[in-house]
Amino acid sequence: MEGQFKVIIVGGGPIGLLAAHTLHRAGIDFVLLERRLSIVEDVGASIVLYPQTFRVLHQLGIFETLFPLGTEIDHHLSFTKDGKVFKESPKFQKIRDIHGYGLTVFHRAELLRVMYDCLPEASKTKILTGKKLENIEAHDDGVIVSCADGCVFQGSMVIGADGVHSTTRRLMRKIALTDNPSRDWDSEQPYKSTFRLLYGAFPASSPPGQGYDVQxxxxxSMYFSGHRHGWFFLYDKLPRQTTESKRYNEKEVETLAGEFADFPLTQTLKVKDVWANMSATGLTDLQEGVVKNWSLGRIVLVGDSCHKFTTHLGLGLNNGVQDVVVLCNDLGARVREAPDECPGADALVQVFERYETTRKSPDCSLMGDWENSGLETRMHTWSSTFYWLLSRWLAVWSFGEYLILRFMKSPSFQKARVLDFIPASDIMKGNSPWLYQMEEPEKMR
Ligand SMILES: Cc1cc2nc3c(=O)[nH]c(=O)nc-3n(C[C@H](O)[C@H](O)[C@H](O)COP(=O)(O)OP(=O)(O)OC[C@H]3O[C@@H](n4cnc5c(N)ncnc54)[C@H](O)[C@@H]3O)c2cc1C
Incomplete structure (x- = not known):
């Protein structure tokens, strides 16, 4: 396959769109294939973004449009289900002090819209909807990707950003096991679910900035209040752990909402008070896992297709952003130095291996974030006496919480990378330095 180096991105969720922005800025041609008919779909979810993600969005010119649409979370309460407050903490303000910006909640649909709108017009023409990936042919000199509507695309490599049920991951597995059936590979359903999650959005019903939980x-449950929306997240332990992905019907949604009806969202608001006004809801099993194989030949995975977190700490998407940063920093450098700016198969394999090794290493926060997310979910659901003790006693002790934030969480946020080929002034500065600094504009050549 002759021609210019070209990346085929599968999936137009937040991480696929971020890859599109990043490749555009790296001067690398791409096409993005999204199976839905529209990039912006309102499923009723919120997204909490962390300051390390804001730094990357700032480099890409997205932050300035996006940030005013968000609401900084600045008040935390923990309740028991009968409404007793057992903890009020300044943890959100502390994160802002340490890292310069606080945790900020957005309506997911608005995040997607802004990410799409901020693409230059020439890049928007490369975002194709109604293109459901069906097959990938891997060749020594490139890839051929076919979609359900019969369209075929040729490229130099595939980035699979197609989410938790990734077809790219499934096809990669098929190619690997066709080549060598005894090869050690991830199972077809690599993630396990121990909990299910009913989430939804409704018109703002309490002052903005609340980030509350009920244990x-x-x-x-968790509750966030924005300027225009409120969002809740209702977590329910499954009777047994499963790798299957179940689709829930309306009746199951209503039944579960009924079980949570008297759960408090705030000191005055309960789930049943907002249920009739929901603008959108979703019920899903909450998959967890980090897959063993992130790439094969010219195919590589990013985001939920290769790691899936429980949602308690809001770190899944934030980690997908770091995937794109680490992958594209190296890929961009290899493209710039390659003859005809077209790195060969061996160079790509090396980039993908370095990417996976880096992301899974202690130099990045991925594995710790994944573990901490699962821990938080188990603490909030009092999954054993140990988790109950942690949540009801250790984490309630404000000095204990300070120690966790200062010496565990913040050091891991500090490890976050930035795009090394985009000069920008770092506007997120708190009282602890980031380990990876942005190149200031005047220092870049
Ligand atoms: C209720 C909820 C709240 C959350 N809150 C947070 C939070 O606050 N902070 C946070 O960091 N994370 C959060 N997460 C996790 C976050 O949503 C995910 O980590 C993030 O969406 C992953 O992005 P992605 O682009 O990898 O995958 P996805 O968002 O799943 O996007 C994948 C895209 O690929 C498309 N696709 C799938 N199959 C194909 C195919 N065959 N061909 C073409 N296209 C395909 C899909 O249509 C979709 O558009 C939350 C998750 C949930 C469920």
Missing amino acids: SSGKS
């Missing part, structure tokens, strides 16, 4: 045995 009980086997069930927990």
